[in-house]
Amino acid sequence: MIQYKSWVSMAVVATTVTVMTLGVNTQAAEHHTEMMYASDHMEIASFAQLLQDSEKTDEIVMENEYQEAGLLTAEELDKKIAEQKQAEKEAEEKALQEKKEAEEKAQRELEEAQKKEAERIAAEQAEAQRKAEEEAAVAQLQEADKELLASIIFCEAGNQPYEGQVAVGAVIMNRVKSAVYPNSISEVVYQSGQFGPAMTGWLDSVRYSAGYTPSAMQAAIDALSGSNPIGDCLYFDQGGMGYQLGDHYFH
The missing domain is CATH 1.10.10.2520 (Cell wall hydrolase SleB, domain 1)
Structure with a gap:
């Protein structure tokens, strides 16, 4: 398609040169020569339109080629970025949640250990008090x-x-x-x-x-x-x- 565009450009240039040459050679010609010039001018306009259309065609073809090659459009790229950000956000939230759960678990284990330790100390104190009371009773009885x-x-x-x-x-x-x-x-x-x-x-x-x-x-x-x-x-x-x-x- 790019090569075709070059051929069209060369044709337009050649036609323009030809028409300009014809214009110079017919300055002293009769009235029918002016009609020929007008016709040539219309041909130039047609070639210019053809060139513009070819450029648009090139853009469409290039976009299709990019898509076929796996490249992303701006809309798809934005969507991809948004999906990536959402995934990162979810991963961060998951990590925070796991950290929170781990901290809560550690806190529960600490509280449970402290509770067991307090119960152990209380049991030891109760046993010590019981023995002391028994010894006191025995001593009193003695x-x-x-x-x-x-x-x-x-x-x-x-x-x-x-x-x-x-x-x-x-x-x-x-x-x-x-x-x-x-x-x-x-x-x-x-x-x-x-x-x-x-x-x-x-x-x-x-x-x-x-x-x-x-x-x-x-x-x-x-x-x-x-x-x-x-x-x-x-x-x-x-x-x-x-x-x-x-x-x-x-x-």
């Missing part, structure tokens, strides 16, 4: 048992040598360990018909007024700690049989 044992030792053997006082405490501890008697100092001491001071009220008077001597308290501590000078004896009295310590016989 203190009460120690005071009760010191009081009954004082009432039964306050005037006896120290070893005799420990022996009275050992009898009570042997009964606590025996399957025949109750398994607590209080129940053994206050068991009906067993110890006179417990039945008369003298024991309670000494106990609540802390009227026992330091020697009786120390004897109680030693008996609670396992000191036992009379073996497995469960009884004592002032009779005439058994192992004697001071005024008491243990059997």
Whole structure:
């Protein structure tokens, strides 16, 4: 098509030169020569129009060739750019959403870990408090048992040598360990018909007024700690049989 356009241009130039030559040669000619010039002028106009039409044809052909070759028009290029921008926007939004979800997941995991840690600490504190309360209760019971044992030792053997006082405490501890008697100092001491001071009220008077001597308290501590000078004896009295310590016989 480009080559055809060149041929048309050359034809127009040649025709123009010919017409101009004819015009020069016929200046002195007759009237019919003027008519010939007018006809030639019309031919030039026709060739010019043909040239313009060929240029438009070239543009159309070139556009078709671009499209056939895979090149984009301006409209298609704008559309392609818009699609690319939209894809980039969607990818960015997706990345932001994934980042947000990851951060939220990490926050949930952190909160869950903190919750579990708080629960663990609370459980440990509760267990520690429970043990402390148990130990306090045991200590309180031990203190009460120690005071009760010191009081009954004082009432039964306050005037006896120290070893005799420990022996009275050992009898009570042997009964606590025996399957025949109750398994607590209080129940053994206050068991009906067993110890006179417990039945008369003298024991309670000494106990609540802390009227026992330091020697009786120390004897109680030693008996609670396992000191036992009379073996497995469960009884004592002032009779005439058994192992004697001071005024008491243990059997």
